[in-house]
Amino acid sequence: MTTSFQNVIADRHKYARQWKARTGGKVIGYFCTWLPEEIVYAAGILPVRILGSHEPQEMAERHISSMYCPLCRDCLAQGLSGKYDYLDGIIGPFSCLHIRQTFASWKTHVPLEYSYYLYVPTIGHHAAAKPFWVKQLTKFKASLEEWTKKPITDDDLDKSINVYNTNRRYLRQIYDLRKDDFPPVSGAECMEMVVSSQLADKAEHNVWLKSAYHEFSTKKERKDPGIRLMILGSENDDTEFVRLIESLGATVVIDDHCTGSRYFWNYVMPKEDRLSAIASRYLNRPACPAKDITQERRRFKHIPKLAKDFRAQGAILIQQKFCDPHEFDIPPIKEILMKELGIPSLHIEMDIVWPLGAYQTRLESFLEMLQPALV
Amino acid sequence: MTITKYQTKPLQCWQKAKELRLNYFKSVMNAKRDGKLLAMVDSGSFLELPAGLGDDYIPFEGHPYGASVGGDPEFSQKCVEATEAKGFARDMCAYTRNFWGSMFLNEYLYGGEFPKGEFAIWRSACESEGKFYQLVAEHMGIPGYALDFPLLPGQEKDEDVIEYVVDQLGACIKWMEKVTGRKYDDEKLLKAANNHFESTRIWAEICMLNQTIPAPLDQKTIYTLYFPSVALRHMPETLAFYKEVLAEVKDRVANKIAALPIEQCRLWDDGIPPWYFLGLYRYLEQYGAVVLGSQYTYALHGAWEDYPDGSWGPARLPQERGMRMKTREDILRAIALWYEEKPMIRAMALPEIKSRQLLRIVQDWHADGVMMHSNRGCPGLSFGQVENYLALQKSGIPTIIYEGNAADKRELSEAQVLDRIDGLMEQMGIRKLVGL
Numbered sequence: 090m091t092t093s094f095q096n097v098i099a100d101r102h103k104y105a106r107q108w109k110a111r112t113g114g115k116v117i118g119y120f121c122t123w124l125p126e127e128i129v130y131a132a133g134i135l136p137v138r139i140l141g142s143h144e145p146q147e148m149a150e151r152h153i154s155s156m157y158c159p160l161c162r163d164c165l166a167q168g169l170s171g172k173y174d175y176l177d178g179i180i181g182p183f184s185c186l187h188i189r190q191t192f193a194s195w196k197t198h199v200p201l202e203y204s205y206y207l208y209v210p211t212i213g214h215h216a217a218a219k220p221f222w223v224k225q226l227t228k229f230k231a232s233l234e235e236w237t238k239k240p241i242t243d244d245d246l247d248k249s250i251n252v253y254n255t256n257r258r259y260l261r262q263i264y265d266l267r268k269d270d271f272p273p274v275s276g277a278e279c280m281e282m283v284v285s286s287q288l289a290d291k292a293e294h295n296v297w298l299k300s301a302y303h304e305f306s307t308k309k310e311r312k313d314p315g316i317r318l319m320i321l322g323s324e325n326d327d328t329e330f331v332r333l334i335e336s337l338g339a340t341v342v343i344d345d346h347c348t349g350s351r352y353f354w355n356y357v358m359p360k361e362d363r364l365s366a367i368a369s370r371y372l373n374r375p376a377c378p379a380k381d382i383t384q385e386r387r388r389f390k391h392i393p394k395l396a397k398d399f400r401a402q403g404a405i406l407i408q409q410k411f412c413d414p415h416e417f418d419i420p421p422i423k424e425i426l427m428k429e430l431g432i433p434s435l436h437i438e439m440d441i442v443w444p445l446g447a448y449q450t451r452l453e454s455f456l457e458m459l460q461p462a463l464v
Numbered sequence: 465m466t467i468t469k470y471q472t473k474p475l476q477c478w479q480k481a482k483e484l485r486l487n488y489f490k491s492v493m494n495a496k497r498d499g500k501l502l503a504m505v506d507s508g509s510f511l512e513l514p515a516g517l518g519d520d521y522i523p524f525e526g527h528p529y530g531a532s533v534g535g536d537p538e539f540s541q542k543c544v545e546a547t548e549a550k551g552f553a554r555d556m557c558a559y560t561r562n563f564w565g566s567m568f569l570n571e572y573l574y575g576g577e578f579p580k581g582e583f584a585i586w587r588s589a590c591e592s593e594g595k596f597y598q599l600v601a602e603h604m605g606i607p608g609y610a611l612d613f614p615l616l617p618g619q620e621k622d623e624d625v626i627e628y629v630v631d632q633l634g635a636c637i638k639w640m641e642k643v644t645g646r647k648y649d650d651e652k653l654l655k656a657a658n659n660h661f662e663s664t665r666i667w668a669e670i671c672m673l674n675q676t677i678p679a680p681l682d683q684k685t686i687y688t689l690y691f692p693s694v695a696l697r698h699m700p701e702t703l704a705f706y707k708e709v710l711a712e713v714k715d716r717v718a719n720k721i722a723a724l725p726i727e728q729c730r731l732w733d734d735g736i737p738p739w740y741f742l743g744l745y746r747y748l749e750q751y752g753a754v755v756l757g758s759q760y761t762y763a764l765h766g767a768w769e770d771y772p773d774g775s776w777g778p779a780r781l782p783q784e785r786g787m788r789m790k791t792r793e794d795i796l797r798a799i800a801l802w803y804e805e806k807p808m809i810r811a812m813a814l815p816e817i818k819s820r821q822l823l824r825i826v827q828d829w830h831a832d833g834v835m836m837h838s839n840r841g842c843p844g845l846s847f848g849q850v851e852n853y854l855a856l857q858k859s860g861i862p863t864i865i866y867e868g869n870a871a872d873k874r875e876l877s878e879a880q881v882l883d884r885i886d887g888l889m890e891q892m893g894i895r896k897l898v899g900l
Contacts, residue, residue, distance in 0.1 A: 152854070154838055154846045156555065183615075185591050186812070186843045193814050194851060206814075211588040211612040217631035218612065224624045382586075382594035383610045384601055411555055413843060417595035420551030 091278055093297045094285040098328070101288045105137050106175050108290055115177040115202075115237065120164060120192055121184040122287070122347045123209040123380075125226060125367045127357065129180070130291065131241045131249035132233045136180075138287035139164045139173065140326045140348070143442055146170070152194040153187075158409040159441040160324050161187040168195040178203030178236070185379045185414060203236045205229060211380055213372030214387075219365070222372065226364045246363040252291045257353040259298035260286065263305060264350065267342045268399055271311035276320070276341025277331040284326050284348050314340035316459050319401035319432075321345035321392060322419070323409040325439065333449060334405065339456055343399035345392050346407075351375045378414035392422060393429050403459045404434040405452075433459065467752075467897075470678045470722035477709050481688045484705060488695055489532065489574045492524045496579065501644070504584035504600055506593055508764075509611065510633060510799060512698040513585065515656030516648040517640060524581050526596055528695045530559025533566055533573050534739040534871025542569065544872050557592040557841045558871035567603060583643050584608040585636065589615070589809060590844035607643045609636050613803070617813040621804065629800035630793060637792070650792045656698035657799055661781050664767040664802075666706040667693045668778035671762040673713045675829050678722030680713050683733050683755035684745040685723065690761045697765055728752030729894050730830055732822070734852070735837035735845050736760055736870035744881055750896050751889050756829050759821065760845065763807040776824070779805060815848025819855035826861055833862040833892050835885065840869045864888045 097104050105116050117129060118139045129136045141159070146166035153162055167173060168191075178201050181192030189206075196204045207229050210218040234240050260282060266273055282301065286294050316339040320331070326348045331341055344350055354375050360366035381388045396404065404426050408415045419436060426432040435455040437448065495502035500520040505511055507525035514521050533540050540558075543565025548554055550568065552561065570578045583606050586597035594610065601608030611632050614625050641648050667690065674681050681689070689709060692702040715721075731748070733755050738744070745755055762768075769779035782789060782798035789795055803809065811818035826834065834856055836849055849865070856863040866884045869875030889895070 150850070152850050154843075154850055156838070156840050156846065157843065186847050190815065190847055190851075193816070193848065197816065197851065206617050208614045208616055210614070211594060212610055215612065215632065216635065217628055221614075221624060221628035221631075378595065379591050382588055382598055384598065384608045386598075413556060414591045414595060416553040416556050417592075417599070421599075423551065 091281060091301065094278075094281040094301075097285040097289045098281060101137070102172060102175065104289060105135065108135055109175060116175060117178045117180055117203070118168075118173055118176045119180045119182065120188045121182050122352050123184050123371060124180055124182040124207065125371055127246065127249045127253050127367050128226065128230050128241065128364075129233065130252065131245040132237050132239065134177075134233070134237070135290055137176075139167065139179075140284065140287070141324075141441065142167050142172070143327060145442055152198065153190050156411050157187045157190060158323070158411045159439065160409050160412075161191040163441045165191045165194055168199045173199075176201065178205070180205045180207060182207045183209045184377065185412075187412070205232055209380075210372065212383055213374075213376070213380060214383075214385070218372055219368055222368045223362075223364050226368055230364065243363055246367075247359075250357045250359065250363070250367070252295065254356050255295050256286055256291045256298065257356055259295060259302055260353045263298070263302050264343070266305055269311075270314075272314055272340060272342060273305045273308040273311050275331075275335055276318070276344070277328050277335055279341075280326075280328050280331050280344070280349060283352055284328065287348070287352065314342065316340070316456055317342045317400055317402045319343045319345070319396050319399065319404045320349075320407060321404060321422070322407035323412045323415045323439070324348060325407050327439070327443075330443070330448070333445070334452055337449070337452055337456055339403075343395050343401060345375065345388075345395060347377060350395065351377065378418040381418075388418065389421065389425055393425060396426060396430055396432055401432060403455065404432050405455075406434050406436045408436065408438050410438050410440050467726055467728070469725050470720060470727065472722050472725050475685065475712060477705070477712055478685075478688065480705060480708070481691065484696065484701065485688070485691045489529075491522050492579050493572055493574050493576055495522050495524075502579060502581045504581035504597060504604070504606070504608075506586045506597055507694050508589050508593055509585055509587045510636075510803070512653065512656035512660050512799065513633060513636060514640060515698055516637065516650060516653035517644055517646045518649075519652065523695070524579055525695050526563045526600070527559050528691065529566075529573070530557075530562040530871055531736075531739050533562035534558060534873075536573060537740045537873045539566075539571075539573060540740070540871060540873065542571075544874075554872075555841050557596070558869050558875075560592055560596045561841075562871050563596070564599065564603075567600065580604050581606060583640065585611065585640075587611040587613045589613050589812065592842075592844065609639050611636060613809075615809065615813040617817070621801070625804060626797060626800045629804070630796045633796045633800065634792070650795065653792070654789060654795050655700075657795055659700055659703050660697045661767065661779075661798070661802060663697050663703040663706045664693055664765050665778045665781060666703070666710050668762070668766040668768050670706065670710050670713050671757060671766055672777060673717050674756050676717045677730075677830060678720065678724070678727045679730065679754045679756055680716035680721060680723060681757075682723035682745065683737075683757055683761065684742060686757055686761045687737070687742070690764070690766075693765045722754075724749055724752060724754045726752040726897055727754050728897070729754075729832040729889075729892055731755045732826055732829065732831040732834045733758035733760075733837075734822070734834060734849065735839050736842065737837060738868045738873075738876050738881075739871055740873045741868075741876060741878055741881070744878075744885065747882055748885065751894050752897050753889070753894065755835075756831060759808055759811065759818070759825075765806065767802060767805070768807050769805060812844060812847050815851035816855075818848050819852045822852055822856060823859055823861075826856070831861075833888055834864075835888060836863065836865040837870075838865050838867045840867065840875050841872070842870065862888060862891045
């Protein structure tokens with residue numbers, strides 16, 4: 090079953106093209122997981138997250154400063170080179186300036202039928218945020234309706250919410266299996282499930298997840314996980330990197346990534362006002378550092394809780410080079426993990442491509458350092 | 465080629481500008497001794513908001529302080545290294561690293577220990593701004609309040625945004641009353657807001673006068689003059705000062721008193737300057753190149769407005785637009801609108817907005833070329849800069865980008881910057897003035 094997830098990731102463009110041919114529907118690209126996909130999906134549109142290609146490029150720097158993060162430059166380069174030429178439109182949900190510039194430059198230089206910039210409040214739990222954002226979502230929904238020339242009914246939204254919540258439920262159930270002393274599923278396999286979920290039609294993905302859950306939960310042969318690790322930080326869709334970690338005598342048992350748990354952790358709780366229900370879900374989801382600017386520091390409570398619940402023994406902090414919000418959070422998180430839970434961490438800075446040998450050496454040193462502490 | 469030589473003379477208000485700046489930093493330093501209410505407020509934030517707590521309110525603003533530290537390379541190096549020693553990245557905002565380092569070292573640039581405020585307020589126009597004061601409040605162990613300030617790309621004013629900001633400002637006032645135990649006075653807020661509105665409007669009027677040939681002011685001078693519009697825009701002293709500056713600059717225009725004796729070419733500047741290397745403006749004088757200003761100096765807090773007829777200029781005051789200023793909500797609404805209209809803020813929504821602004825500025829201020837500072841660690845002001853560069857080039861406007869850092873000297877090569885400037889001058893056919 091894991092091959093379905095891998096195939097979607099490897100052949101994401103082929104998958105989207107085939108979906109389009111099969112359904113006659115529109116495909117939209119989006120840059121960040123703050124997009125309330127339920128509304129897009131309810132309009133009969135397939136939302137596809139634009140992720141890194143991890144291939145060297147030299148097109149983006151003609152439009153974006155080279156001190157903007159590698160992800161935003163990698164994404165733009167793919168747009169400019171025509172890799173996403175099947176997209177009917179793009180949506181830029183506001184997360185950070187880097188991604189906003191990718192959206193803006195893409196919109197300017199790549200011909201598209203539709204584009205929409207959706208503001209997402211920075212302080213989701215402020216009392217004023219929800220009424221404001223519900224109004225923004227109402228405008229967004231109207232814009233999609235105008236484009237598709239089809240109303241999005243409450244029934245459409247209910248069905249969409251149901252599909253998305255089912256996806257989240259399966260992913261959480263599979264993640265929970267990792268709490269076991271001998272987890273039946275690896276970190277790389279989990280990342281593949283989440284990343285493919287951001288690329289595939291969720292209804293189809295749910296069928297694969299159901300089967301995967303059955304397969305993993307009944308798995309008899311389970312190996313010693315070695316050192317239990319948490320990975321957290323910037324956007325990271327590089328499953329090869331996780332495979333590398335797990336080939337060195339460790340298992341990634343939990344993450345705090347937007348290509349991992351942050352994407353699906355909480356549900357839309359049904360309400361009469363569907364947009365209000367959707368807004369609540371996104372405004373209260375686990376935050377990334379760009380959406381965690383108050384003194385409350387929601388991340389600093391959520392991350393240690395995850396580490397504790399999944400019994401992580403070490404943490405790898407991944408940061409896209411030049412990603413300011415994560416640069417602000419990484420030193421205090423390192424301190425909290427060590428002081429509160431005695432969890433040492435390793436900080437790794439990612440670029441569009443990364444030096445396998447150098448990272449392997451650093452990872453090996455980190456894992457060796459952890460061994461005596463665990464005896 | 466005939467070269468015109470203009471009369472030039474120092475500004476009479478120069479000393480006053482220096483005094484305002486120094487007195488401000490000293491007032492921050494002595495706030496505790498003098499029993500004043502010191503609040504940590506980021507300069508982009510709603511500076512006037514705590515004014516309703518009392519006349520003794522003094523804001524300690526991170527960005528002007530970080531810039532001032534940047535102007536002292538030796539102390540700045542100590543500060544950025546102190547921040548980096550805590551594990552923070554070298555490519556983060558240098559204003560933040562200077563401020564934090566000074567705070568971690570407990571050393572204030574103007575002497576003594578690092579001043580500690582009673583509470584902190586910050587907003588989120590860029591990610592660095594949102595995170596900067598979060599740590600300041602934590603380090604100082606003081607209560608903090610974050611505000612969300614949406615940037616929407618539409619050209620039309622969004623009433624939902626105004627309402628959202630007003631709601632947050634109202635909640636922030638209640639929070640400040642709670643954490644300080646003081647009763648909030650709306651009359652004091654109104655006075656501070658009116659000072660802000662009028663002084664930043666006058667600042668825009670002053671900047672408009674630099675459309676004149678010869679330019680009465682140059683960027684190096686403007687850096688000193690614009691400071692009150694950033695750090696003290698809510699104060700009556702600032703309003704009085706800008707009235708004086710306006711009168712003096714009008715007089716310079718009427719009498720053709722120029723910033724530079726020879727004006728061979730006029731340049732527009734983009735971004736924050738390298739504060740430790742303002743000598744680059746002196747270097748440009750060797751070419752008779754007058755730098756007219758930048759959006760950073762004109763519009764960081766200068767108040768501009770797009771008029772209904774398609775032209776633009778200094779913003780009309782809320783009262784002139786028929787806005788009521790009776791209740792707290794009225795005042796907060798006027799404040800929210802004033803911030804929402806700031807061109808610097810709007811430019812951070814989409815690159816094409818700033819490109820349009822730049823093309824209009826180049827035309828209206830009769831600029832011959834543009835130089836852009838790609839400021840490492842400042843994603844806010846680097847936003848769209850490469851697209852802006854392309855837009856200017858496409859319109860045939862000679863433009864260069866030089867890389868550097870506003871407040872971390874380690875990140876800039878002076879020789880490389882001057883080489884770039886030489887290249888721009890060559891592209892424009894301007895030679896150094898020799899023997900004139």
